[in-house]
Amino acid sequence: MSLNPEQMLAVLNALPDPVFVLTETGRYAGVYGHADPNYYHSGHDLVGAYLADVLSADVAEWVMQHMQLAWDKGGLVKVEYPLSAAQVKGLESQAGPDGVIWFEGHIQPFPRRVEGERAVIWVARSITRRKLLEKELLEASQTDPLTRVANRRPLFDLLQSRFSEFQRYHHPTSLILFDLDHFKQVNDRFGHLMGDQVLTTLCDICQQTLRDNDLLARFGGEEFIVVLPNTVMEQALHLAERMREVVFRELSACFPQYERAITISLGVSEFLISDPQFESLLQRADTALYQAKHAGRNRVKACLQ
Numbered sequence: 001m002s003l004n005p006e007q008m009l010a011v012l013n014a015l016p017d018p019v020f021v022l023t024e025t026g027r028y029a030g031v032y033g034h035a036d037p038n039y040y041h042s043g044h045d046l047v048g049a050y051l052a053d054v055l056s057a058d059v060a061e062w063v064m065q066h067m068q069l070a071w072d073k074g075g076l077v078k079v080e081y082p083l084s085a086a087q088v089k090g091l092e093s094q095a096g097p098d099g100v101i102w103f104e105g106h107i108q109p110f111p112r113r114v115e116g117e118r119a120v121i122w123v124a125r126s127i128t129r130r131k132l133l134e135k136e137l138l139e140a141s142q143t144d145p146l147t148r149v150a151n152r153r154p155l156f157d158l159l160q161s162r163f164s165e166f167q168r169y170h171h172p173t174s175l176i177l178f179d180l181d182h183f184k185q186v187n188d189r190f191g192h193l194m195g196d197q198v199l200t201t202l203c204d205i206c207q208q209t210l211r212d213n214d215l216l217a218r219f220g221g222e223e224f225i226v227v228l229p230n231t232v233m234e235q236a237l238h239l240a241e242r243m244r245e246v247v248f249r250e251l252s253a254c255f256p257q258y259e260r261a262i263t264i265s266l267g268v269s270e271f272l273i274s275d276p277q278f279e280s281l282l283q284r285a286d287t288a289l290y291q292a293k294h295a296g297r298n299r300v301k302a303c304l305q
């Protein structure tokens, strides 16, 4: 015995995810499912409305394009997209989650005409939790767990892309490699935990002197790198000197139990036409840092070639 039309409608409305029947003129011919306001706003009032009436022109156009893709393909099209209730006229007042919801849309051509028009079934499943988790995992894979600055992965990605830009357009990039002076003594006297606090505070202080486009990354141990896009050597030297001064002034003040100044030495380099690969920039900065250490520490040196 099969279900009667009333029971079929009850099944459709019991579906956990929203199901839209959309026609080729952009009309919501039917809206079913998604009763739980923990996940979705009710779209049942949209029936009879047109995409262009309730969505902004660009979003409505985007929906129509994906309906067309399903018809062209003659089968299922999958797409992921963010949408908030505030973007859909009539949904703002419905109970539901705040902010942006990420959806996975499954768009399937409907095998029959609906009031003379072609139509699709558009199932919109919330994947917001998965998207948040993906974001957290991506951030964790790119971040140093102690200092919360970038790790080597985004550092090397940025250096590679800046090197390509430099080779093509000669857009400059400079680099500062810096290292705490006599840091072993801090660890030896006050223990590794305080050493960790020094590293974290150092990064906080440095971040405050950098621009949004500059990248501070932990290179390893107590060595850090700042990548400075669109910056020539002269400007990079100026910034390195400011970092040295700020660290000299502020870092020791945060650790009064250590009677000596906690300082950094810095090596600066910039891309050169003769560089065969981005690693050349790191090598020159390393040479300059070595010179800064050798010359007495708490100073900035540049390696020009």
Ligand SMILES: Nc1nc2c(ncn2[C@@H]2O[C@H](COP(=O)(O)OP(=O)(O)OP(=O)(O)O)[C@@H](O)[C@H]2O)c(=O)[nH]1
Binding pocket: 146, 179, 180, 181, 182, 183, 184, 185, 187, 191, 192, 193, 194, 195, 196, 199, 220, 221, 222, 293, 297
């Ligand atoms: N607390 C802490 N210490 C670290 C970490 N990574 C590296 N170190 C310490 O950094 C110190 C580096 O010592 P050295 O390479 O001798 O350098 P330094 O004492 O700073 O001397 P110079 O660089 O020559 O001025 C070692 O004591 C390492 O144990 C970390 O994540 N936490």
